[in-house]
Amino acid sequence: MLEDNAADAELIAHTLREGGIPSSNRRVETKPDYVRELEAGPPDMILSDYELPAFDGYKALAIAQKKCPEVPFIFVTGTLGEEVAIETLKHGATDYVIKTRLSRLVPSVQRALREAQERAERKRAEEGLRKSHEQLRALSVYLQYVREEEQTRIAREVHDELGQALTGLKLDLSRLSGQLPKHLKPQIERMDLMSTRIDTTIQTVRRIASELRPGMLDDLGLVAALEWQANEFQTRTGIACEVTTMLEELLLDQDLNTAFFRIFQETLTNVIRHAAATRVEVLLRKEAGALVMEIRDNGRGISEAQISNTKSTGLRGMRERAAALGGEVDIHGWPGKGTTVTVGIPLRPARKSAKRIHEDSHRRRPRDGA
Numbered sequence: 001m002l003e004d005n006a007a008d009a010e011l012i013a014h015t016l017r018e019g020g021i022p023s024s025n026r027r028v029e030t031k032p033d034y035v036r037e038l039e040a041g042p043p044d045m046i047l048s049d050y051e052l053p054a055f056d057g058y059k060a061l062a063i064a065q066k067k068c069p070e071v072p073f074i075f076v077t078g079t080l081g082e083e084v085a086i087e088t089l090k091h092g093a094t095d096y097v098i099k100t101r102l103s104r105l106v107p108s109v110q111r112a113l114r115e116a117q118e119r120a121e122r123k124r125a126e127e128g129l130r131k132s133h134e135q136l137r138a139l140s141v142y143l144q145y146v147r148e149e150e151q152t153r154i155a156r157e158v159h160d161e162l163g164q165a166l167t168g169l170k171l172d173l174s175r176l177s178g179q180l181p182k183h184l185k186p187q188i189e190r191m192d193l194m195s196t197r198i199d200t201t202i203q204t205v206r207r208i209a210s211e212l213r214p215g216m217l218d219d220l221g222l223v224a225a226l227e228w229q230a231n232e233f234q235t236r237t238g239i240a241c242e243v244t245t246m247l248e249e250l251l252l253d254q255d256l257n258t259a260f261f262r263i264f265q266e267t268l269t270n271v272i273r274h275a276a277a278t279r280v281e282v283l284l285r286k287e288a289g290a291l292v293m294e295i296r297d298n299g300r301g302i303s304e305a306q307i308s309n310t311k312s313t314g315l316r317g318m319r320e321r322a323a324a325l326g327g328e329v330d331i332h333g334w335p336g337k338g339t340t341v342t343v344g345i346p347l348r349p350a351r352k353s354a355k356r357i358h359e360d361s362h363r364r365r366p367r368d369g370a
């Protein structure tokens, strides 16, 4: 309570007691005392006179707004012109009560307390929501990481184990057919056919492994992998697809490569399914410390509604991937002219990898079961 008149202060306290509001107060008169009280711990409410011999209610309000904006501030004062009253409300005062009409004090205090409580609850709810959003995002990063790891492992196994077994089989077969007497022509021919079939199976195994995770993404870098994927796409769909880049270095950051590559794949899938395009152009460049990929098709053009539709899982997945690395995805459509998807992710050498995020969240999480 900022009040120079002890009798007034007693009257105010009495009014609150009578009104059924259990309260205790500390009365101060000067700025240093006022500031010290606020700093010692914010009160539930500030009741302040407007005109004080040693201080000024208006300044007291400004200080309270800075130090504890959530604490209700009510002027309890002798006279307060209409204009001044409105001015104080504009500057954050909760209410004002004229001392000659103290009957208004109790309802005013009750309302202020109720509103403060509601504000606090809303803030708590928002905080909870924000936390759960954060957890969901971490979970989605984690799931993508696990999936990528799994695919890499399967790709490697399929490629190495099956590939080797098939190559061994092919060698055995050709050795065997070389040992057969020349007059067993039908059998030899049959064996040649088997050998050709093994070749195509090896090709299939390679293709499956590459589709799971192109090894070149880790060995030859992002540009090579994008070019390979563009080629595959063009061969498979007949839609021309060209990758242009000025980048000279290999770019071997695994997380970054994975994000760009998967977003590229998702975008190409969308082109096949929705665009009715005949041409796709891909541009990869560095821009202000970020790697930027622009994928442009000449199809029917995505609409604003489709871009902002929250049910667009494909688009959302792309955005999540980029966001997990501090980047973003921009999508634009021109009706009848095409769609452009632009992905930008900062190139930070010290960026925390998905593996690190995964390991950190694992360390924090209590182990469940084995």
Ligand SMILES: Nc1ncnc2c1ncn2[C@@H]1O[C@H](COP(=O)(O)OP(=O)(O)OP(=O)(O)O)[C@@H](O)[C@H]1O
Pocket: 270, 271, 273, 274, 275, 297, 299, 300, 301, 302, 303, 306, 307, 311, 312, 313, 314, 315, 316, 339
């Ligand atoms: N290149 C494009 N040209 C035109 N429309 C597109 C293009 N890409 C996406 N769209 C539109 O945006 C919508 C949302 O795309 P999104 O990838 O999120 O979903 P989807 O491809 O329909 O399903 P999925 O979740 O399996 O990817 C698509 O349904 C399509 O209507």
Ligand SMILES: [Mg+2]
Pocket: 266, 269, 270, 314, 315
């Ligand atoms: Mg899609």
